[in-house]
Amino acid sequence: MDKFNVGKHISGKFNEELEAVRNKVLAMGGLVEKQLADALSAIENSDVELAERVLSSDYKINQLELEIDEQCTRIIAKRQPTASDLRLVLAIIKTISDLERIGDEAERLAHVAKASFNKDQEHLLVSLENLGQQVLMMLREVLDAFARMDEEAALQVHQMDTNADRQYEALTRQLMTYMMEDSRSIPKIMDVMWSARSLERIGDRCQNISEYIIYFVRGKDVRHISREAMEDTVRGAKS
């Protein structure tokens, strides 16, 4: 865990605090990932009970966000971190905000899983599967990149979003065709449309997190820059 400079701090207590907060982010990430996986599975299997469990678990994510945020504020005030320590704390503060909102999107998906679709409409839910799995994979990989603070892995997640966006576009076009063909199903199709949008937003948030990882590792803010400039930031120094 050399990247985290554990061992370089004069205060062993400071190390412990940073390590504790980092572990808590990983726990929060694991919970968010589970919420998303469960919400997708609830949709796939029309599992109302599982959907209810997702809805009743969201408060844990909110709770973790507040706790981690408070711990980060305390670390800044007490330890006055600079350089990479400060970047780590700021990256964490931003990451948990995106994680919390991914949790909110999972909640929205769970609501849709609870809505009843008849036999003719079930194919609509199936259409969410590919995008759902793609986005779940992005979330897994960005959390993994965060755990290892691996900027190359973060860059790869960032670029996966192009594919997710493409799937999302195709899906919304398809859903609009269904609407035109079967106007009575429009309210249900809109549910699926909002779910697709939720998934697309989760992909965007995974991109955000990958930007924070690169910021921590490289000390450079890579938001709002071109794909090429981002690749240069991550890979440039190596070649």
Add this chain to the structure above:
Amino acid sequence: MDKFNVGKHISGKFNEELEAVRNKVLAMGGLVEKQLADALSAIENSDVELAERVLSSDYKINQLELEIDEQCTRIIAKRQPTASDLRLVLAIIKTISDLERIGDEAERLAHVAKASFNKDQEHLLVSLENLGQQVLMMLREVLDAFARMDEEAALQVHQMDTNADRQYEALTRQLMTYMMEDSRSIPKIMDVMWSARSLERIGDRCQNISEYIIYFVRGKDVRHISREAMEDTVRGAKS
């Protein structure tokens, strides 16, 4: 400006830095407000030129976000703020993230303003006006509350969102009815649906900013708590 403790710092330079960053947030807020107002006006008047101007101005908001974020990081590293100074810096870091995303939503609205609607479809755009004005008012008031760090005004913005959500729900129901009645217009109606969603999300982001204001003033994180608990936090100490 007693709330900002200007004058209490031993370093006059620190005061200047905090004041400079605060002013920059206000400038950014002003720009975001203009972008939203212009996007709404472009929709209302089918003003493609104005919509283009919104699209070509978004980079300025992104730029300000990066600059302010960097200044905040520098202040934390160099001045090692604690207590309310630290809360101000952290509230700013979070506020600019929401402002930047409000800018993104304004961009989405501008895209819709560029799409051509025929005479029969123009009434769809008109239906966005009420929600648009409501949300623009929320943005104005939350920026005003931020400028004065007025937690009572922030609380009022927070509560205005109930009304915006209600308008949004009514609007989406109405749009679904239009879809069922005129299936050929579904793609255009979807554009309006996404715009309504953008507006609804802007309302949520104004709520977020009002939470950061209350956090700064009261030193208490009011995210994820009930309306009553939030009112107690803001008003409790006064009565």
